[in-house]
Amino acid sequence: MSTRDKVAIHQLPTGVPGLDEIVGGGLPEYSFNIIAGEPGSGKTTLAHQFVFANATPERPALYFTVLGESSIKMLRYQQQYTFFDPAKLPGSIRFINLSQVVLENDLGAVLEQITKEVEKANPAVVVVDSFRTMVRKPQSDMDLQSFIQRLALFLASWQATTFLIGEYAEDELRDNPIFTVADGLIWLRQTAERNSIVRKLQVIKLRGQNSVPGLHTFRITNAGVQAFSRTFGLIGHLKNPPTHRRLTFGIPDLDKMLGGGVREGDSVLVAGSSGTGKSVLATQFIAEGIRHGEPGIIAVFEERPQAYAERATSLGLDLETPQKDGKLEILYLRPLDLSVDETMHSILDAVQRIGAKRLVIDSLAGFEMALSPGFRADFRESLYRMIFALTGIGVTILSTVEVDESFTEFPFSTYSISFLTDDIIRLRYVSIEGQLRKIMVVIKMRGGNHAKDIREYEITSKGVVILGNRLTNYQGLISGIPVRTDRLDAMEEPLPKPGTKSKS
C-alpha cells in the first residue's frame, strides 16, 4: 500500500499551551478521549480549553454536564480563565444539562438525549462531564461500558472529537474495560509534596500518533492549564547547532588556560565555596558575550536582578544598558514550587526572545531550592534534560555551584553532576603565608586542551584578575593547606597544540 492510500488524520489543537507537543502535534480528529483524574486536577478546565480552541458556529461544541458541579457555578469559575470567550456561547458552544435525564431515567435515555442533540447540532466537539457520575446511580438498565461503547461508535460516525471526563483514582487504571474503548487517555495527577502541590499529566494512550511518554508537569494559572513537556518543546528543533568557536571570558589568562575559551554549546561548571567569585566570573562571561554581540540570559535564584546588576556595576560591568537594548535578560526565578520544566520554559522563552547565545544559571543550589520538594528528587535527571536541550540549540551554559570547602577532598559539586558538564573550573581558598588566598584550576575540558596550571587570582574592582604565573613553589595546593617547597622557577606550562585531545 502506498502512502497515498493511507488516511490522513487531521490533528486538532488542544488549546493548552505545551500539550500539543506532548500529544504529538494535536489531538486526532474524531478521536474518542477520556480525561481522567482526581477531583480538582484540572480535567474540566482542560476540556474547556479544547472546546474554546476548536468550536465554531459551523461546527459547534456540545458540552453535556451531568451530575456534580452545577452548570452556573462551573461557568462562574471557568469564565475567570483568559481563554473563556463569552461571545462563543451559545452560537459556537452549547452547554446542555442532562441531570434530569440521569436522575429520572437510565443510561439508555441519556444516550438517546445525547444522540438527539448531536444529530440536531452536528458538532465538531462533544464533551460529557462527568460521565463517571452517571454510573453511580443504581439500577441503570445499561451498564457504563455498554453506554460508552455505543456512544463512541455513534460520535465517531458523526465526526465528532469527543471527551469523556471522569473522576478516577490511580488504582482504578488497571484492568478497567472502559479505557480500552478510548482512543486517547489523558491522566491528570496532583499530589501534595510537603507544602507544595505537584501536578503532572500523562498521555497513557493515544492511538494513531506518537505522544511523548512519561509524566509532564503542568500548572493551572489564570490562563488555564499549561503543560510543560519533558522534551521542552525541542523535539526536532536543532536550531543554531553549536560550532567549534571558542567563547572567551574576557580574562586573558583564564581564556589562555581554557585553550582560547570554552567551546560554543558547552556546559561549563564553575565550582567553589562562598565568596570565591563564582558569580563574578559568571557575570564577566555574560558581559564579554555582550561585548561580542552575543545576547545572554542570567537566571538568578539567590538575589534580585537589580542587586545582581548593581554588583556588576561595582566591577565595572554594565548590565543595565544591554537589558534596555534587549541583549540581556536577568530572570529571577524564585517561587518555591517550580518544576524544572517550568523553569526551563521560562529560560527557553527568554532564549528565543532575544536570541541568547550564553546562559548563566547562578546557582544550581538556588535552582534546586526554588523547586517544589517533589521535584528535587528528579533534579539531576531534569538538569540533564535541560542542559542537553539548551546546548543542543547552540546555547553555552555556565552554571555555578557552591561546594563545601574541605581540606581532605577536592569536590567539584555536591550534585554529582560533573558528568553533565563539558568543562569544569574549580575555585578554592588556600592558606598561604598567613593569608586566605584564592586559586583556580581548569579541571576538565571535554572538547579540547586546557592548561593544568593552578593559578592564584583576586577579585578586584575590575572583576577576576589572575595573578602572576602558576604556583610552582607549593605542594598540596588543592588541599587548601599547601606546603612551601624550594622550587622557585615558576613557569607556565606550555599548552598542547590545538586539535590534540586533553588527557583528562
Next chain:
Amino acid sequence: MTATPEMRDFAHRLLTYEADAGKASEPMDSPTLRVYEKMRQSLNEFVGVAGFLSLATRALALAKREAPSLGTARITADGTLQGLGEREPQLDIDRERAGEYPSSEGGIILIARILGLLRLFLGEALTFSLLRNAWPGEVFDDQSSANGRKA
C-alpha cells in the same frame, strides 16, 4: 435591596418586545409569562430543570418583597410560573420610551430579579450570551446603547 435599574431597564425592554410580538400571536399570553417561558426554555438546557427551578424560586422570593402584586405567584416543580394576576397592567410604550415605568410592576421586577441573579453568578456578558438564542440581537444592542447613554 431592590432590583438594579439596569436590570429593570433590560427586563422592561424584553417585556416591551414581547408585548409587541404578542399582539400578532394567538393565544395572547401576558408579556411577563412570555418572557419568563422563553428564559426558562433557554436556560433549562444549560442549567437543567432543577437549576432553573432554584434560580426562579429565589428570584420570585426577592421580587415578592418589592411587588405585592406577585403575592399569588408560584413556581411549579417543572419551573413554570403560575398564579400571576389575571390581567397584567398594559405596558405604557410612551412612558417606556421616556425611560419611565411603574416601579411596582411585578412582571418587570420578577424578570429583573432573574436577570440580576444570572448577572450576579455569571456576569453580564455571559448572561446576555445565554439569552441571545431567545431574543433578537437588537434587544441586546438597545441595552448596550442605553447603558452607553447613561455612562
